[in-house]
Amino acid sequence: MKKGNGLVYLFGIVLVIFLASFVSATYNFSNHSIQSSYSKDSSISGSIKISFTNEPINSLFTDSLGNSIELRDLLFSSQSYSYTCAYTSCESKFASVASGTSFPFSLPNEESAFYGLVFDVNLEKINSASFELVSDASESSENQISIDFFNDDEIDIKNTKVGSSFGDENFGCFNSTQTTTELTITSTPYCQNISLYESPGLKMGAWVKKIVSGPNTISMKLYKEDGTFVNGCALTTISSIGTEVFCNIDSPIEDKNYFVCINSVGSGGDYKIRGFSQLNNCGFQGVPPKNPVYTYQIGVSERNFGNVGTLQISNTLPNGNNLSTMIENYIVSKYGGKDCSTETCFVPIKITSSKNQSITLRNLNVNYDFQGGSGVAMTSIHKFEEDPSNVNASMGSLPLGSFFKLPNQEQNITYGFNYKGNYLFQKSISIKDYGIGVYPLKSAAGFPTNFKAIVPPGLNISSYNWDFGDSISTTTSIPSVKHTYQEKGNFTLVLKASTSVGEILTNFKIEVESPxxxxxxxxxxxxxxxxxxxxxxxxxxxxxxxxxxxxxxxxxxxxxxxxxxxxxxxxxxxxxxxxxxxxxxxxSFPLSLEKIDSGQIFFIPTEESIDLEVLSSITGKTYNNSQSTYDYIRFWNVNKLDSDVSEKSLVIVWMEKPPSYIRFFELSVSPSKTIDEDYYFIIKNVEGLSLEKEGQFEEVGGYNYIKLMSQNNKFRFSTTETGPISNLMFISPSIIDIGEIGEIEESKKDILIIILGIVGVLLIGLFVYFILHRWYKVKYERYLFPDKNHLYNAIFYINNSVKSGMEEYEIRKNLLSAGWKGEQVSYLMKKYAGKPTGMVDIFGFMKDKPQNSPKQVPPKPGFNSEYQERGKNTRFNK
Known part of the structure; x- marks a missing residue:
C-alpha cells in the first residue's frame, strides 16, 4: 500500500513537470528607477517595474558587473511587491528521474545540477552520511565547484585545494604614476584597504627599500574589515634599491574587503616603504580598522584554486556541522516529521560549476535506523529534476535591495541589467568617493539610536533618505535621524543624499547587538x-x-x-x-593620529601674497603699486635670499566626523649676500593660524610680521587652512628702488638735416640705429619674455646647469627640446655670459656698466616659479 502510494506520488510529480512545460511563462518589463550616483563599495539602488506570469522562482537576474541573484531572493527581500507562488512557501519540488551507485555527468560553466537522497520509510535516526565527488576541473582563479545541501543558498562544500600560480597583483587605490614619498617602516603598521576575491591563499607585500640592514623582521599581516587578524608572513631578500617584495599565506580568503599591513618587528635596521596622499586615499598608519588618510604601495595577489580531483565529503563538514543531523533536521522541517512512509522525502544536493568539467558522484554511504530495523545502508544516489514554484505578479515596482554590488573604486560605467539572459536596460552610473559617512555603526536592539550623517562641505544636501534595511525608511532635512532596530543582527543602511550634483547613495553596515x-x-x-x-x-x-x-x-x-x-x-x-x-x-574618541611629511620646497612669494599697504604700514614708506614693484620684491627674494619652507601634516581621524588636518610649516631664511636695508617676514593672520614664537611677532592690518636678522632665521607655524601657503606670506625689503624707464622722446628736427642732405641721411640713419638699439635694450627682453617668471626660471636653470658642469651645447639642446624658440635661447645664453643681447654698439658709449651676476638658487626653469625643488641637473618642463 505504501509502496503504491509512493509510485503514485512519483508519477504525479513527473506529470506535473510534464504539464508545466506547456504552461506559458512570461514577464513584462516596463521601466526602472535606478539611481545615477553612488559612493564606492555601495550597491545598485532602485527598482524595476515588472510583472510575472508563471515565471520559475529560480529564474536569474544578472548584471554587467558579474552579480547574479535568483528571483526568489528579490521577492523574499521585498515588503512592497505583491506576488503569489504555485507551491507553499514558494519552495521547489523534486522528483527522482534516475538512481545508481555512481553518477558520471558533465557540468558546464555557471550551471547547476540536482542530485540527492530519497527516503520512503519511517525514520528513527540518521547515523552518518558520506560520499565522494570526483572532478577533472583544472587550476582556476575561481572556485570551480560548490555543493549546497537542501537548496537553501548556503554553500556547504567548496574546493579548498591550493594552486601553484597566482592572479594579477592588486595594489588597491595606489597609482604608480603618482610622485611618492619614502616613509620609515616602524612597529606601527602601514595598512591598505584592498578588495579581495575568494581564494585559498594569497601573496602579499609592498615596495620596500633597505637603508640599513638589521635584525628586525619586516612583517606582512592580513586583517578582516572588523580588525580580526587572519594570518601573516615575513618579507625576505629586501634590496637596497627598492623593489616589490612578497610572501605567501595559505589561509582561505573570502570575497570581501581586507586590510593588508606592513610593519617592523624588532629594531636595528632601517627600511622604507613609499606612498603618497590623494583625494581618495585607502590607507592609514595604525592597527585596523581606521579611516584612510594616505596611500601606500602595498598589494596582494590571490592564489588560484588547485585541481579539484577527489573531494571526500564526510559526516563532519569543514564548518564543523554534522551532515547526518542536518539531513534529519531538513526532513523534519520540510515534511513535518521523520515519517517518509506516507510521503516520500527528497533531500536535494545542488552542485554548481564555475568551469566546464566532468563530475562523478560515487561511494555514497548513508547509515540510518527506521521503525523496524537499524543500521541500514543507503548506497544509491538519485538524479533529481527540479520543479521550481511558479510566480505570478501584476505590474509593480520590485526593489533591487542591496544584492548588486558596485566596485570599491572610482569610475564611470555603463551598467547593464538582464533577466534570464535577456537584456532589460542599460544606464550610465558614476562611482565616486564623496566622503559621506554615518555614525554610529552600532545600535542597541530595542532602543533608539541617533544616527548622524557625516557630510563634507560643498555637497549642499537638501534632504536625506534613510533606508535602515529592516523594511523601515524615512526622509529628513537634517543630517540626523533616530531609529530603533528591534532585532539583533547585521543590517545594511542605505543613505540617499539629495545634493547639488544629484542623488548620491551610500551603503553602511550596521551591527545591532544588545546594549x-x-x-x-x-x-x-x-x-x-x-x-x-x-x-x-x-x-x-x-x-x-x-x-x-x-x-x-x-x-x-x-x-x-x-x-x-x-x-x-x-x-x-x-x-x-x-x-x-x-x-x-x-x-568623540579619535581613531588615530597620523603624520604626513610633504617635503621641502624653494620659497618665492607670489604676486598675490604681497600686500603693499601692509608693507607700507610696517615700514612707514610709500610704494608704487605697479607691476615693477611686485617684480622687484620677487626677484629680490631670489637674488638676496636662500628661502626654504618644509611642510608636514598631522591628521586626527574620527569615527563620527571628517578628519581634522593641522598643517605645520618651518620657514628657513638666510641671506645669500649682504643686505643693507631692513627686511621683513609677513604672514596673514588667517583663522587657525598659530605661531610657535608668537611673542616675537607684531600685528598690523590683519597680518603678523617680524624684522629678519642678517643671519639664519627659522620660524614654525601651523594652520588649518587649505591651499598653497604662498597665498598667506611673503618676505620683502623695506627699500624698493625701481628705475622707471620713460618713453623714448622723438628727436627734434635739426635745421642742418634740411640743408645738408647727406648729413641728414646720416643723422636719420643714426636716429634709426639709436631707436632700434634702444628698443633692443629696453623692449626686446619683454618682447621675448612677456612673463618674467619664465625669464627668471630659465636663468636659474642655466646657472644651475653651468655649476654642475654641463656643456653649453647641452644646455641649448635641453632648452630647445623643452619648447623655447631659438631666438629666446640665444638671448638667454648671451645674457648669462654677459655678452651683448641687442644690436652691436658701434660707438661704445651705450654699454651698460658691468654688474655682478646674481647668486641664485635655481628652481626648475619651468613657467611656475612660485615653488621649485632644489637640486642639480634639473630639466626645464614647459
Missing part, C-alpha cells in the same frame, strides 16, 4: 584608542602637542570613560545599559 554587548566592546575599544593616541602624542614636540590638544582633550575623555566604566559596573538591566551606550557614543 550590554555594545558597551563591552565600546569601552574596550575606546580605552585602546585613547592609549594608542597618547602613545602618538608622546612622540610630538611641544608645539605640535599644543595644537593637537586644541582638537582632542585627552584628560576629559579619560575622566568620562572612567565614569562610564563605573556606571556600567552598577547597571543591572538593558534600560540602564542603553542609557550608558548613548553617553559613550556621544563622546
Amino acid at each position: 550590554k554587548e555594545i558597551l563591552d566592546k565600546e569601552i574596550k575599544e575606546s580605552k585602546t584608542r585613547i592609549h594608542e593616541f597618547e602613545e602618538k602624542l608622546i612622540l610630538l614636540d611641544s608645539f605640535e602637542k599644543i595644537e593637537v590638544e586644541k582638537f582632542v582633550n585627552v584628560s576629559f575623555l579619560k575622566t568620562e570613560l572612567e565614569i562610564i566604566e563605573f556606571d556600567y559596573s552598577l547597571a543591572t538591566n538593558d534600560e540602564e545599559y542603553a542609557q550608558i551606550v548613548s553617553r559613550i557614543l556621544n563622546l
Whole structure:
C-alpha cells in the first residue's frame, strides 16, 4: 500500500513537470528607477517595474558587473511587491528521474545540477552520511565547484585545494604614476584597504627599500574589515634599491574587503616603504580598522584554486556541522516529521560549476535506523529534476535591495541589467568617493539610536533618505535621524543624499547587538584608542602637542570613560545599559593620529601674497603699486635670499566626523649676500593660524610680521587652512628702488638735416640705429619674455646647469627640446655670459656698466616659479 502510494506520488510529480512545460511563462518589463550616483563599495539602488506570469522562482537576474541573484531572493527581500507562488512557501519540488551507485555527468560553466537522497520509510535516526565527488576541473582563479545541501543558498562544500600560480597583483587605490614619498617602516603598521576575491591563499607585500640592514623582521599581516587578524608572513631578500617584495599565506580568503599591513618587528635596521596622499586615499598608519588618510604601495595577489580531483565529503563538514543531523533536521522541517512512509522525502544536493568539467558522484554511504530495523545502508544516489514554484505578479515596482554590488573604486560605467539572459536596460552610473559617512555603526536592539550623517562641505544636501534595511525608511532635512532596530543582527543602511550634483547613495553596515554587548566592546575599544593616541602624542614636540590638544582633550575623555566604566559596573538591566551606550557614543574618541611629511620646497612669494599697504604700514614708506614693484620684491627674494619652507601634516581621524588636518610649516631664511636695508617676514593672520614664537611677532592690518636678522632665521607655524601657503606670506625689503624707464622722446628736427642732405641721411640713419638699439635694450627682453617668471626660471636653470658642469651645447639642446624658440635661447645664453643681447654698439658709449651676476638658487626653469625643488641637473618642463 505504501509502496503504491509512493509510485503514485512519483508519477504525479513527473506529470506535473510534464504539464508545466506547456504552461506559458512570461514577464513584462516596463521601466526602472535606478539611481545615477553612488559612493564606492555601495550597491545598485532602485527598482524595476515588472510583472510575472508563471515565471520559475529560480529564474536569474544578472548584471554587467558579474552579480547574479535568483528571483526568489528579490521577492523574499521585498515588503512592497505583491506576488503569489504555485507551491507553499514558494519552495521547489523534486522528483527522482534516475538512481545508481555512481553518477558520471558533465557540468558546464555557471550551471547547476540536482542530485540527492530519497527516503520512503519511517525514520528513527540518521547515523552518518558520506560520499565522494570526483572532478577533472583544472587550476582556476575561481572556485570551480560548490555543493549546497537542501537548496537553501548556503554553500556547504567548496574546493579548498591550493594552486601553484597566482592572479594579477592588486595594489588597491595606489597609482604608480603618482610622485611618492619614502616613509620609515616602524612597529606601527602601514595598512591598505584592498578588495579581495575568494581564494585559498594569497601573496602579499609592498615596495620596500633597505637603508640599513638589521635584525628586525619586516612583517606582512592580513586583517578582516572588523580588525580580526587572519594570518601573516615575513618579507625576505629586501634590496637596497627598492623593489616589490612578497610572501605567501595559505589561509582561505573570502570575497570581501581586507586590510593588508606592513610593519617592523624588532629594531636595528632601517627600511622604507613609499606612498603618497590623494583625494581618495585607502590607507592609514595604525592597527585596523581606521579611516584612510594616505596611500601606500602595498598589494596582494590571490592564489588560484588547485585541481579539484577527489573531494571526500564526510559526516563532519569543514564548518564543523554534522551532515547526518542536518539531513534529519531538513526532513523534519520540510515534511513535518521523520515519517517518509506516507510521503516520500527528497533531500536535494545542488552542485554548481564555475568551469566546464566532468563530475562523478560515487561511494555514497548513508547509515540510518527506521521503525523496524537499524543500521541500514543507503548506497544509491538519485538524479533529481527540479520543479521550481511558479510566480505570478501584476505590474509593480520590485526593489533591487542591496544584492548588486558596485566596485570599491572610482569610475564611470555603463551598467547593464538582464533577466534570464535577456537584456532589460542599460544606464550610465558614476562611482565616486564623496566622503559621506554615518555614525554610529552600532545600535542597541530595542532602543533608539541617533544616527548622524557625516557630510563634507560643498555637497549642499537638501534632504536625506534613510533606508535602515529592516523594511523601515524615512526622509529628513537634517543630517540626523533616530531609529530603533528591534532585532539583533547585521543590517545594511542605505543613505540617499539629495545634493547639488544629484542623488548620491551610500551603503553602511550596521551591527545591532544588545546594549550590554555594545558597551563591552565600546569601552574596550575606546580605552585602546585613547592609549594608542597618547602613545602618538608622546612622540610630538611641544608645539605640535599644543595644537593637537586644541582638537582632542585627552584628560576629559579619560575622566568620562572612567565614569562610564563605573556606571556600567552598577547597571543591572538593558534600560540602564542603553542609557550608558548613548553617553559613550556621544563622546568623540579619535581613531588615530597620523603624520604626513610633504617635503621641502624653494620659497618665492607670489604676486598675490604681497600686500603693499601692509608693507607700507610696517615700514612707514610709500610704494608704487605697479607691476615693477611686485617684480622687484620677487626677484629680490631670489637674488638676496636662500628661502626654504618644509611642510608636514598631522591628521586626527574620527569615527563620527571628517578628519581634522593641522598643517605645520618651518620657514628657513638666510641671506645669500649682504643686505643693507631692513627686511621683513609677513604672514596673514588667517583663522587657525598659530605661531610657535608668537611673542616675537607684531600685528598690523590683519597680518603678523617680524624684522629678519642678517643671519639664519627659522620660524614654525601651523594652520588649518587649505591651499598653497604662498597665498598667506611673503618676505620683502623695506627699500624698493625701481628705475622707471620713460618713453623714448622723438628727436627734434635739426635745421642742418634740411640743408645738408647727406648729413641728414646720416643723422636719420643714426636716429634709426639709436631707436632700434634702444628698443633692443629696453623692449626686446619683454618682447621675448612677456612673463618674467619664465625669464627668471630659465636663468636659474642655466646657472644651475653651468655649476654642475654641463656643456653649453647641452644646455641649448635641453632648452630647445623643452619648447623655447631659438631666438629666446640665444638671448638667454648671451645674457648669462654677459655678452651683448641687442644690436652691436658701434660707438661704445651705450654699454651698460658691468654688474655682478646674481647668486641664485635655481628652481626648475619651468613657467611656475612660485615653488621649485632644489637640486642639480634639473630639466626645464614647459
